[in-house]
Amino acid sequence: MKTADPPGGRPAYEGLIVLDLSQLLLGPYCTMLMSRLGADVIKIEPPGGDPLRMYRTASGSETAAFALMNTGKRGLRLDLKKEAGKELLLKLVEGADVVVENFGPHTLGRLGLDYRVLAERNSRIILASGRGYGLEGPYRDYLAMDLMIQAVAGVLTTTGFPENPPVKAGVPIADMTAGIHLMAAIAVALYQRTHTGCGQHVMVAMHDCLLPSLSSPLAAWLDGGTQPERTGNRHSGLAVAPYNVYPVSDGWIAILALTDRHWQNLCGAMGRAELADRPGFATNSERAERMDEVDRIVSEWTAGHPKQDLFELLGTVGVPAAPVLSLAEVVKDPQVRAQGMLQEVEVSGGRREVTFGSPLRLGASPPVPVSPAPGIGSDSKQLLVEKLGLSAAEIEELSDAGVI
């Protein structure tokens, strides 16, 4: 960050203690970001562990997905279905700042751990809950995963080619957008606590979080528009040209001209300067009327070149453009590496695991070293001594009883 950092700045969340009951993607992304800001994040897992540990493989072995989302946290195994486990959690709440969970609609209440119970132990505690749907409305008790929310929030109907069925975004945008909304809600509650001295219950629903991303298609619908609900890679309002993904010699490249200046720059790059001012092509509204012809002209040019050459050329002359990268290309992308968004962390035995950097860049909050993802309960003993002052005998008893 080229900013005037206060010298000797400390991480923004240093000293905060987060009890992380969350699993899969929504909550763990939220708490990973908090750990990157210096919070002490304690990942509390049931005896079987976060399902993300085995989410993708039929073989039941732990996958890279867990490390991507859970580095920088410490691990505590705790069976909350046992009374002694619940009591340990409540004792931890007494010294903590935030509890994060994304269980199903009624799980926390069934465990006897709703906000009132936590607040009785610690009025400064912030309970943060991620859900599929909100607390009101006809769907409030329905099970919801990312695919469901994408379907009901209108993402599917707006994604794909008009001649094909609706299709989901290939990445779990409902989970992820809810995760960062939850982190924002916690951050606001921490700020508010500096004034009130009190914690509170904050909540986000995936369904609510995804809806505002529909603003453009919704606006078109509210304006009485008549274009198809999905337009492939074209502008959702079919009102901008060129705006598409074009074939190249080794795949595809996205190019768009939002302004006439972009179009003029593109014509120059294509060696077709004469097109820039030609009647029928000079303005966006003219080009949008002959979208197929414009796309054909651009395609004929792009098809003969590799995508990286075009990316550099168009980037340099001021045309918005970017290659469609494969997963293998994303992993090796020098931009991703330069920003530190994919990092390797050394784990015991010299093995290295890949994890994410944080998209939150704060000039006054220096980066913290990232520790490897915990095993299930890999820090249980240390945490129970450090946070609750338990003796070795007490810890052994809890372990024998299957509580930790």
Place this chain on the structure above:
Amino acid sequence: MKTADPPGGRPAYEGLIVLDLSQLLLGPYCTMLMSRLGADVIKIEPPGGDPLRMYRTASGSETAAFALMNTGKRGLRLDLKKEAGKELLLKLVEGADVVVENFGPHTLGRLGLDYRVLAERNSRIILASGRGYGLEGPYRDYLAMDLMIQAVAGVLTTTGFPENPPVKAGVPIADMTAGIHLMAAIAVALYQRTHTGCGQHVMVAMHDCLLPSLSSPLAAWLDGGTQPERTGNRHSGLAVAPYNVYPVSDGWIAILALTDRHWQNLCGAMGRAELADRPGFATNSERAERMDEVDRIVSEWTAGHPKQDLFELLGTVGVPAAPVLSLAEVVKDPQVRAQGMLQEVEVSGGRREVTFGSPLRLGASPPVPVSPAPGIGSDSKQLLVEKLGLSAAEIEELSDAGVI
């Protein structure tokens, strides 16, 4: 929120002043959320206004898109390319808490308004910048809009049917996820300021913000997986069945069985209880091996029913399911209305505009009344009196000079 709200709670951001230079979607979503928390958001527009006002229509008329993202803000017109306009902004900075902008890579510096300049006027100011790419790396100076970021971050390669070309998510997920990340970064900086007394420069890049949503496909790639990069509406690892979008008599419905219990519940709903334990179908790994057959069985059942009937039935018996809603259906969805995520605001002349509620639900931060979206500079005079104490003559002079 069924929480123990502190009686007489005030909105979390009441008293904060946000100078909002942002445009289109990224910044305006961030500042709309802050306005819903009680911040005084002043939308500062150039003489021509935020391009979102005319973004979608060839006719150049203002669209519903602007109101969706800009209610709850006040409007100040300011020409920052004029020295007097820049000086007015700096005077406002002296009494403000946050400045938000999502200009191109070098615009703020060219205007002479980078963080150091602002901090000289007010060391408590937080400058929040949204960008396409981060400050490091080979793409840092390239123009980037949502489509570019989706392409280069791997969203296109993972979206669509395997037999078709890559396709974008139909909603601008790069813009929107960056907008909420920026809001989270501001919230952290406001918290940190309560300790340090100092502001800072915070920044997010759309590219960085979108990458963590790739965790599942990236993990599959890191684990050495061999499934196709895009799998339509099936599980991205082809490891869960049923997991798809199925035809119904009036469209499509998404159904998945993440656990064997979900599968048993689904078999019961289909009137095919005998399938639940049949060898070859009883466990997810067996079902994933005969995915086509499982999908055929589910499709034959769904095809005879309307989607709302199946949604209610499956929701009630505990199977994750949701209908693929059209835009018209989303607008009328009782769940959306019950949660207040689409609201109508009365504007002058009895006209009503549609806007979003906030997905951030804070038990101790009561909702604030939502005012209509501002016109370009519709509050200029009032704001210059209220914030800077200008006289009517001074305001008229600035107006005549085209500064406001």
